[in-house]
Every structure is written in C-alpha cells, then in structure tokens.
Amino acid sequence: MENVFDYEDIQLIPAKCIVESRSECDTSVTFGKHTFKLPVVPANMQTIIDEKVATYLAENKYFYIMHRFNPETRVSFIKDMHAKGLIASISVGVKEEEYDFVEELAQLDLTPEYITIDIAHGHSNAVIRMIQHIKTHLPESFVIAGNVGTPEAVRELEHAGADATKVGIGPGKVCITKIKTGFGTGGWQLAALRWCAKAATKPIIADGGIRTHGDIAKSVRFGASMVMIGSLFAGHEESPGTIVEQDGKLFKEYFGSASEFQKGEKKNVEGKKMFVQYKGALQDTLTEMEQDLQSSISYAGGTKLEAIRTVDYVVVKNSIFNGDKTY
Ligand SMILES: NC(=O)C1=CN([C@@H]2O[C@H](COP(=O)(O)OP(=O)(O)OC[C@H]3O[C@@H](n4cnc5c(N)ncnc54)[C@H](OP(=O)(O)O)[C@@H]3O)[C@@H](O)[C@H]2O)C=CC1
Ligand SMILES: Nc1nc2c(ncn2[C@@H]2O[C@H](COP(=O)(O)O)[C@@H](O)[C@H]2O)c(=O)[nH]1
Numbered sequence: 001m002e003n004v005f006d007y008e009d010i011q012l013i014p015a016k017c018i019v020e021s022r023s024e025c026d027t028s029v030t031f032g033k034h035t036f037k038l039p040v041v042p043a044n045m046q047t048i049i050d051e052k053v054a055t056y057l058a059e060n061k062y063f064y065i066m067h068r069f070n071p072e073t074r075v076s077f078i079k080d081m082h083a084k085g086l087i088a089s090i091s092v093g094v095k096e097e098e099y100d101f102v103e104e105l106a107q108l109d110l111t112p113e114y115i116t117i118d119i120a121h122g123h124s125n126a127v128i129r130m131i132q133h134i135k136t137h138l139p140e141s142f143v144i145a146g147n148v149g150t151p152e153a154v155r156e157l158e159h160a161g162a163d164a165t166k167v168g169i170g171p172g173k174v175c176i177t178k179i180k181t182g183f184g185t186g187g188w189q190l191a192a193l194r195w196c197a198k199a200a201t202k203p204i205i206a207d208g209g210i211r212t213h214g215d216i217a218k219s220v221r222f223g224a225s226m227v228m229i230g231s232l233f234a235g236h237e238e239s240p241g242t243i244v245e246q247d248g249k250l251f252k253e254y255f256g257s258a259s260e261f262q263k264g265e266k267k268n269v270e271g272k273k274m275f276v277q278y279k280g281a282l283q284d285t286l287t288e289m290e291q292d293l294q295s296s297i298s299y300a301g302g303t304k305l306e307a308i309r310t311v312d313y314v315v316v317k318n319s320i321f322n323g324d325k326t327y
Contacts, residue, residue: 003191027290039226048241088113090112116145143161146168148165165200167189167205168228169184171207173231174274194223237280251275
C-alpha cells in the first residue's frame with residue numbers, strides 16, 4: 001500500500017463557490033431505496049442507539065441501524081417501526097441462531113428494509129453464507145455486510161450479494177483490536193477507505209475514526225456513501241449509556257461491542273469503556289453536522305454532496321490541528 005494517510009493528514013482544496021448561502025446546499029443522500037437527510041449513521045452499539053433513538057432518527061428522516069445485542073426484541077422492534085410507518089433497520093450476527101431468526105422473519109412475512117451483518121472480521125465464509133441466507137429468505141432487504149478493510153473483501157462480499165459493505169477494522173475510539181491483534185485500518189482508515197472504494201461497485205459505509213465533522217466530508221471525498229459514527233454520538237441526553245458526574249462535570253459511558261462490559265465476560269475482548277463529555281440534545285449535533293456539511297459542499301463549489309467527491313486534496317501529515325482542539 002502506497003500513500004498511507006488518515007483523516008488528520010488531509011485537507012480538501014476549495015473550489016469556486018456557486019451559492020449565495022450555505023442553506024442552498026443539500027446534504028441528503030439516497031442509500032438503498034430511501035433518501036436520508038445526512039450521509040451519517042450512529043453506530044449500531046448499545047451505548048449509542050436504542051429503540052427510542054432509532055424511532056427519533058427514522059421519524060426525522062435520518063438513517064439508523066439498531067444494534068443486535070437484545071436479540072429477543074428484534075421481531076417486536078420491526079413490527080413497531082412498521083406500525084408507525086417507519087423503516088426497520090436491524091443488525092444480525094452469524095451464529096447458528098441468527099439463521100433461524102432470518103427464517104422466522106420470512107415466516108412472519110416481516111421484511112426489514114435494512115439488515116446489517118455486524119461482525120469484527122467480515123471477510124469470512126460466515127458472512128458470505130449469511131448474505132446468501134438473507135437474500136434467499138428476505139430478498140427485498142438491503143444487506144450491509146462488514147466489517148472489512150481490503151478491496152478483496154469488498155469484492156467478495158458484493159459478489160455474494162451484499163448491497164453495501166462497511167469498511168473499518170480497528171479505527172474506533174473504544175477499539176483495542178489494533179493493540180491486541182496488530183491488525184486493522186487504525187491510523188490509515190481514510191487511505192483504506194479509498195483503497196476499498198476503488199474496488200467497490202456498490203455503496204460503502206466508512207466506519208470508525210471520525211473525530212470531527214470535517215471527517216465526514218473527507219469520507220465522502222474518499223468514496224463513502226454513508227459514514228458510521230460512535231464516539232461523537234455517545235454523549236447526548238438521549239444516548240443510552242449511563243450518565244455520571246465527576247468534579248461537577250457530566251459524562252456518559254461509551255463501551256465497545258467487543259468489550260467486557262458488552263460481553264459480560266473476559267473472552268476475546270477487543271473493546272474498552274470510556275466516558276465522553278455530556279453534550280446535550282442529539283438534534284443539536286445532527287443540525288450542526290448538517291450545517292458543517294452544507295459548508296463543506298459550498299467549499300467544494302457545488303450544491304449537492306456529489307460535489308465533494310471530485311475536489312482536490314493535499315496530504316499535510318498530522319499538521320492540520322496545529323495544537324488546536326475542536327472542543
Ligand atoms: N469494527 C471493528 O474493528 C470491530 C468491531 N467489533 C464489534 O464487536 C462486536 C462483536 O464482534 P464479533 O466478535 O465478531 O461478534 P460475535 O461475538 O458475534 O462473533 C461472531 C462469530 O465470528 C467468530 N469470530 C469473531 N472474531 C473472529 C475472528 N477474528 N476470526 C474468526 N472468527 C471470528 C466468533 O467466534 P469466536 O468468538 O468463537 O471466535 C463468532 O462465531 C460486533 O458488534 C463488532 O462490530 C469487534 C472488533 C472489531
Ligand atoms: N475493535 C472494536 N471496534 C469496535 C468495538 N465496538 C465498536 N467498534 C467499532 O467502532 C466504531 C465506532 O467508532 P468511533 O471511532 O466513531 O467511536 C463502531 O461503528 C464499530 O465498527 C469494539 O469493541 N472493538
């Protein structure tokens with residue numbers, strides 16, 4: 001791999017502005033059969049999303065993916081969302097009982113609009129078999145498969161029938177895969193995204209490592225149709241993590257899906273727990289993301305997200321923050 005870089009090493013180069021106001025710029029994205037307000041999806045993790053957050057996002061035309069860690073609630077979740085006229089977007093694993101679950105949905109005539117196969121090492125026969133199983137029993141569901149970090153993996157999962165692939169092995173804020181195994185895209189996630197996007201013929205979700213709103217525009221530039229974000233969504237009032245007070249300041253817990261806290265045991269642990277600063281209402285962050293992305297589109301010299309995909313960029317090797325912090 002040549003030209004390895006990450007989010008903080010890149011600056012996008014402005015093109016001539018064609019709008020009078022940033023409000024003219026449209027951040028919406030069509031992903032599968034639906035159009036959403038932002039190319040952003042909160043991570044399908046237990047401290048990021050629950051039924052209430054999912055409903056809020058769907059009602060307000062944001063994409064969401066419900067996590068898979070309360071498997072027994074998934075059937076009622078899909079029914080509830082459909083009863084409210086909302087899309088159902090769920091996650092599955094690859095263990096034996098997940099095959100039965102997919103068949104159960106088919107027997108109940110319940111088709112989630114989106115199903116995400118959510119495992120750590122998605123370039124595997126287990127995921128390929130699950131894609132094929134879903135496509136056999138629920139052919140109308142849009143299947144997102146991951147996570148992967150190579151063009152070979154993207155090609156194989158697409159070939160197996162995935163409608164989108166999710167790229168990112170180990171760049172997450174609560175991830176310790178890179179430390180415990182020595183593998184992953186941590187530290188070069190943006191370059192890995194570009195590498196994968198060149199091979200992809202279907203949409204890619206860039207997953208993990210987003211630390212600023214500008215990183216969303218950079219992900220779009222390097223080939224993402226959608227960007228999955230955990231840590232930036234962990235500190236909200238609505239975030240399911242427990243709230244704690246320390247030295248008069250409020251924090252919310254954020255833990256990895258492969259952490260001991262999630263698994264309830266110390267086996268194959270590849271995630272940790274941390275506390276992020278409380279930051280008020282979820283909608284405030286979504287609104288700020290939209291405004292920042294509208295601004296990105298204006299700097300790209302366009303009125304739509306697509307304008308970002310073709311801008312020039314420079315590699316500035318770890319210098320863009322220049323000691324500054326965003327908060
Ligand atoms: N994006 C990322 O970088 C990472 C994300 N995660 C998240 O953590 C959660 C748990 O993930 P995961 O452990 O995959 O889910 P599961 O615990 O559901 O494991 C899925 C299946 O894959 C097997 N498996 C897991 N890792 C490997 C591997 N490296 N090689 C071969 N087989 C493997 C498991 O068996 P067995 O346990 O017996 O090996 C199990 O049968 C998911 O939500 C995932 O997204 C976890 C790590 C990295
Ligand atoms: N290696 C691990 N990765 C994990 C774990 N739990 C979640 N994740 C991944 O992180 C992103 C979110 O990243 P962030 O930088 O935005 O916080 C998430 O979508 C997963 O792909 C874990 O336990 N280990």
